[in-house]
Amino acid sequence: MNFNEGMLREGALKGKNILVTGGGTGLGRSMGSYFLELGANLVITSRKLDVLQQTAEEMMREKGGKVLALACDVRDIEQVEQMWADANQEFGQIHVVLNNAAGNFISPTERLSTNAFNTVLDIVLKGTSQVTLTAGKDWIKKKQSGTFLNIVTTYAWTGSGYVVPSAAAKAGVLAMTRSLAVEWAKYGIRSNAIAPGPFPTEGAWSRLLPGDLVKKFDPAKKVPVGRVGDHQELANLAAYLVSDFSSYVNGEVMTIDGGEWLQGAGE
């Protein structure tokens, strides 16, 4: 076996309908794709319906299964509620919510406008809480169990300069993950988080870093294992955490970063 092969057996997610916010591109797409390969059906959301629809078609062609593309800005509660209603209408029940949608700017904090700061807080913390509350209330009302998986980052607990709104918002998401793990376990609702380190995606680094910096930027430099992550390694962990194999894992944050944050903390 290679580290970049699928870990779970075929059909491990059969019968699960999984919502992935920010599922049209990047890590959300990779995790969703693997869920599909394992037999799940998917709902993918983002603001860009054209991107989502193309992703959905490609995923179904490559992996089979059913993928529903729904436009939704997680900052807008009306859009979130409509998306949840449409997803349930299509699949009858959603079993898993993967809160993956995020926004971020790398910037000296004093140069951020109030609107820029709030934009990141709104996407990451308010957006995640709105999707979580909408799903959780519905699951509790219908006496359905469910699983949340939230994507955070290690600077949610270490802190980090130049990404202050993101760090503050991700810290909030992590606190919410742990708190709901305690409060909603009695309803059969689990909440966990993953903190990924550097994984290459289509545009995150080039969008976040200025042109001259992105050319010099070596994302593996501070990673003790000496390389960036492979999307399949993250997808394997995510699939485990949304599957029933992890039924006794609740309120946990699992870091997958090759040891990067410990290295950073020691400097």
Ligand code: HXC
């Ligand atoms: C500072 C910026 C800015 C930038 C926009 N703004 N870009 N400020 N630096 N690079 C300001 C604008 O001037 C505006 O403030 C306010 O932010 C809102 O901008 P809009 O363009 O209206 O926002 P919106 O259209 O809602 O777009 C949101 C977005 C977008 C965050 C800007 O890029 C987005 O949705 N990105 C999603 C993808 C993403 O960023 N993923 C990265 C996640 S990865 P004013 O005051 O002018 O009105 C991650 C881990 C990374 O987080 C770890 C790296 C270290």
